[in-house]
Amino acid sequence: MSTTNRRKFIATAATVAAGTAVASAMPITNTMSKYPVVHHVFFWLKNPGSVDDRNKIIAGLKTLRKIETIKELRIGVVASTEKRDVVDNSWGVSELMFFEDLAGQATYQSHPIHQEFIKNCSHLWEKVIVYDAIDV
Template sequence: MNKNYPVVHHVFFWLKNPSSKEDRDQLAAGVKTLAKIPTVREIHVGIVASTEKRDVVDNSWGVSELIFFSDLEGQETYQTHPIHLEFIKNHSHLWEKVIVYDAVHA
């Protein structure tokens, strides 16, 4: 974790159509718009890597977002920000399931 931005918001999206590269790319592009939210300090948008298959690796998801915030207030601002709400409105039809992991620097 980045000590300068100790709050981490990690989200995994499972696509309704996991074989659709178009849907995956559309969702990834939508996630990238979240970088415009002022409290987002860093963002990384990912897709599943073709790493070695092991029991401990979950590669069932399609798109991930890893966002760093300076503090919990910044993360809270992000949740209700119009850009985030617009992202959900315009892209939620693409995903079947979402899991969120929020953490602070230990």
């Protein structure tokens, strides 16, 4: 290897190493690390074919964004993905919420806006399943 090529190699290697060191020192931010408490709810509609009922639940869920302890709220409907034995697409609407801590999730549960959502929309669903998790 010539001296010029060796110098280019060393300079390139040093640049790559410095970039790697800087990148590894940068904090990784994502929803889970910022908001480790996850509350995922699935709703099965009494009238699964009713777009109107589905939209009423979605509108009700959107009101929950006003609750200050909810740091992020995602609302979804069944995606048209590949049919597989492990995929449950029997539900109609889901909500995915993120909280800073368990106290925030508890505040949400008893919050008047959440209670109003239940009062106004519970007649639209047949079944609800909740999955609560905390980032480990």
